[in-house]
Amino acid sequence: MLISLEWLKEYVDIKEDVKELENALTMIGQEVEAITVQGKNLDNVVIGQIVEYGKHPNAEKLTLTKVDIGEEEPLQIVCGAPNHRLGDKVIVSKVGAVLPGDIKITKSKIRGIESYGMICSEVELGIGNNSDGVVILPEDAPVGEEYRKYAKLNDVIFELEITPNRPDCLSHIGIAREIAAYYGRKVKYPSFDVFETLEDVANNVRIEIEDKERCKRFAGRVMRNVTVKESPEWLKRKIRAMGLNPVNNIVDATNFVMFEYNQPIHTYDLSKIKDMTIVVRAAKKGEKLVTLMGDELELDGELVIADSEKPMSIAGVMGGLDSGITNETKDIFIEVAYFTPENIRKTGKKLGITSESGYRNERGTDIENVPEVLDRVTSIIYEIAEGNIVGKAKDVYPVKFTKIEIPLDIKKFRRFMGKDIDAQEVARILTNLGLEMKSIGQETAVVIPPSYRQDLTRSADLYEEIIRMYGFENIENKMPVENIKAGIKAEPIRLMDESKEILSKIGLQEVINYSFIDKSVRDILHIEDEVIMIKNPIAETMSMMRPSLIYSILTNIRENLNRNQDSIKIFETSKVFKKADELAQEDIHVAIGICGRDHKTLWNSKPEAYDFYMLKGYVEEYMELVGAKRYKLERTSNPNFHPGRAADIKIGKIVVGTFGEIHPDLAEKMDITKERAYVAEINLTLLKQYISKKFKYERIVKYPEVTRDLAVVLDDSVLVGDMIDMLKKSSDFIETIELFDIYKGEHIEAGKKSVAISLTLRNKVGTLNEEDINKVIDKVLNIIRTKFAGEIRQ
The missing domain is CATH 3.50.40.10 (Phenylalanyl-trna Synthetase, Chain B, domain 3)
Incomplete structure (x- = not known):
């Protein structure tokens, strides 16, 4: 909204300068976006009269004029406008003038003829939009007078940011009311007669x-x-x-x-x-x-x-x-x-x-x-x-406007404001704003807003009116006397934040996606649970609340691959949604996505592609750091994953997550063809009940460890994880068992694989002797032969 200062002065007395008025307007909620001073670019612009007029000798469309501007000699000016004639009163920019747009007027030579100024149009002066010709002034315009003075271009224009709830301030009288109320002055409404x-x-x-x-x-x-x-x-x-x-x-x-x-x-x-x-x-x-x-x-x-x-x-x-x-x-x-x-x-x-x-x-x-x-x-x-x-x-006027009455608890307002303001001061402020005080006491009042203030409907609105007119700067800073205690995060939020911190630290980058996805995802991801559809989606592609994070992660992978990003390691922690009896069931899921290969370096000229084991490492490290250690991995039947390169994360019989390479059919549907994509999704809502942060401390064992490496040949169908779990339970001397190689190929029978494991043995109460070690190894080999049909590789 533009407000003219000269126009505003017709309705209220204003003694303050522009800077002070700007501050006052801002303090009472009418924020000043910009201030324009009219005529600031009209220095050296005067009124002149054309006393000689003729055609330019070297150009048909130009005229050669002499213009009297009240000085000793008229100015010779070349002009290209079509509408000026001998005797016209015009506006002249003299040499040295700087017009809007930083146009500097200098002595110039136009088609061989010197010109000492410019006869101006509205556009050139910045006073209008007419550029068809120069401005022709009335005959009584005084030659030599500053045009700024003649046109009364001495106004200041305020550009105000009026909030939608204050339409009354989209007017000069509305702003005059505000200023009058702030300074305690009277509004001078227009007087007129109708004959x-x-x-x-x-x-x-x-x-x-x-x-x-x-x-x-x-x-x-x-x-x-x-x-x-x-x-x-x-x-x-x-x-x-x-x-x-x-x-x-x-x-x-x-x-x-x-x-x-x-x-x-x-x-x-x-x-x-x-x-x-x-x-x-x-x-x-x-x-x-x-x-x-x-x-x-x-x-x-x-x-x-x-x-x-x-x-x-x-x-x-x-x-x-x-x-x-x-x-x-x-x-x-x-x-x-x-x-x-x-x-x-x-x-x-x-x-x-x-x-x-x-x-x-x-x-x-x-x-x-x-x-x-x-x-x-x-x-x-x-x-x-x-x-x-x-x-x-x-x-x-079929139905007359009815004014409303707003009760005001002054005692409650004082507590809200933090200052003991007098009831009469409250009445004065509200009355100055044009509100009617139906009743006023020391503790309560009843206020009737005028018809132009339909934004005032409750006591909270009156609080705002009183405070902004009283002045925020007049309210002292006082700390409240309260017994304030810091709150704690809800357990799901704490786990989400902790998960984000862990996943960031182990080298993954967080992504944030919308909770709305396309309804077609239900078929793409083979989702059987009841989903939640949105009645008024902002787009057709955002019509369903996502029941899984996998689609969003795969979308991120595809878009990054399409932009030639070849090393993608991302995660997201967010809610997923499915139908419940009455309300939606909201579970917190953690998703990890990797795709591509490490960046090429001098030492890594042919970087290897990311694989299942890299994702497994991220999953296992996350599970350990979050405090979930009692889990096992089993081959999954989830149709979204590759049947031989994916696993379920199980605690007891509960599946808390799944990870692995996405199924080739899903990769094709998602248009991920450049690289293999690996995704993990863990239900943090299920997992949190199995998370334990209790630590059991043991003395440092002073007896040495003994390591033995074994290479065994197994059927391809044998799950190595199951074998290692059983071997760990076979002896108290077995401290750890680590898988460090799986080999298929030359010298290994078809349908078989060579598995290399490293056993760390230790006796916590004494030194292991050769006999003890041999007994443990024999027991391990026996389990491998009898339970898993394995043989020691020769």
């Missing part, structure tokens, strides 16, 4: 509101014999200050009052209103209207202002071209109305129309102020366009 002629029955306009839900009040008045012409200078200055171009005196008058009161106004050519009838109704399906901007709209149900035959405007949004004011218009009908904001928002969005009127109507206007605004705009049009004001205004 009505006797009403003629033939001049009556019949007004009917059919849609009383979307139009709460509609007022209008007829004026005859007006003269549509250019606006006076004072009005054009105000319209330009608001960033608009003047149109004519009728349109400019309505815009002026809109910026004054925040009440959009529309005028119609009375001769184009069929049967002198105005109906506020819903548009019939298929009805058409050409807007003032020239766009043809096909309507269906929108609120329109119509005559007895056709729509004339989109109510509260934009007028129609056919019923608009033209230079030939003699009789007009002036409309001031109140439309429900919700309807204006929906209509503007549906039709794709934005306008100053729509911007204000969709935020809400003052329904009680409609008659005053109508009289105000009528008086201005009467002043600048003459004509006759025919009879009394018509005002259709």
Whole structure:
């Protein structure tokens, strides 16, 4: 919202300088986005008169002029505009002027002729949008006077960021009220008279509101014999200050009052209103209207202002071209109305129309102020366009506005504010803001907001009003006297945070994805559980709450591969969702994804691709660091994973997770073809009950360890993990068993594999002798032969 300082001073006394006023506006909630000082680029710009005029000798489209600017000698200026003539009063930028856009005026030579300045257009001066020719001033413009002084371009324009709940501040009077309340001054409302002629029955306009839900009040008045012409200078200055171009005196008058009161106004050519009838109704399906901007709209149900035959405007949004004011218009009908904001928002969005009127109507206007605004705009049009004001205004107001009463607990407010403010000070602030004090005591009050403050509905709103006018800077910083204790994280959140820290430390990078995925994922991932569909998805590809993190991780892998990233090691920790009896069941899952190979280095010229065992290492390290050690790995039957390169993580009979290479069919569906992808997904909600952070400490064993390496040949179908688990239980002397090689190929029978394991043996109470060691090894070999049909590799 643009606010003119000179215009604002007409409604409230302002003694403060621009900087202080900027601070005051910001402190009371009307944030200043920018400040523009008019005329700051108009140094060395004066009024001149063309005293010699002729064609440029070396260019047909240029003229050679001499311009009197009130100095000893006229300036010789070459000009390319088509509209200037001998004797015209023009605006001249002298040598040394710096125009908007950092255009520096210097002595120059144009087609061989010297030029000592420039005759300017509106665009070049930054005072308008007309670039078709230079500005021609009235004959009485004083030669030699600064144009800035002549045009009264000494204004300061504030650009304010008005919040949606304060539509009353989209006007000069609204901001004047704020400033007056802050400084404790009076608002000077406009004074005007309306001189009505006797009403003629033939001049009556019949007004009917059919849609009383979307139009709460509609007022209008007829004026005859007006003269549509250019606006006076004072009005054009105000319209330009608001960033608009003047149109004519009728349109400019309505815009002026809109910026004054925040009440959009529309005028119609009375001769184009069929049967002198105005109906506020819903548009019939298929009805058409050409807007003032020239766009043809096909309507269906929108609120329109119509005559007895056709729509004339989109109510509260934009007028129609056919019923608009033209230079030939003699009789007009002036409309001031109140439309429900919700309807204006929906209509503007549906039709794709934005306008100053729509911007204000969709935020809400003052329904009680409609008659005053109508009289105000009528008086201005009467002043600048003459004509006759025919009879009394018509005002259709079916349901009257009801003011609300808001109770205010002053004692409670003092505790909230943190300061012992006097009840009379509270009353003074609220009264200055235009609120009515129905009652006031030391502890309680009853407050009635005015009709233009429909944002005030509860006591909390009054708190804000009092504090911002009292001044935040006047409230001392005092620590509350409270017994404050730090809270603790809920166990699921703590585990999530701990998991993120662990996975980051072991070399994985976190990704964050939406919790919404495409409903087709249910078939892609063979999901059998009941899923949760979203009734109003923001996109078709985000219509289901994800029951698994695998799809998101695979999507991340695919997109990184498509961008030539060849080393992908990522994780995500988030909630997944599935249907429960009444509410959704939300479990926390951890997912890990790896794909590609290590980056090439001088020592690693042919980096090896990531494989199942690398992912297994990440999973096992995570399980150990998170405190879940009592688990085993079993070959999985999960259809999303490769049947021979994946495993379930089981604790007892509970599957808490699965990891491995994704199934080739799934890889093909996900378009992951460059590299093999490996994914793990762990249900942290299930796992947390098996997590233990209790540590058992033992004395350092002083007796030495003994290691023995064995290479055994097993059938390909034997699960090495099961064998190692059984071997560990065979003797108390076995401290650890580690798998360090699996070999298939030459010298190994087809369908077999060579497995190399390293056993660490130790006696905690004495030194192992050769006999003890041999007994353990014999027992191990016996289990390998009898239970797993294995043989020592020769």
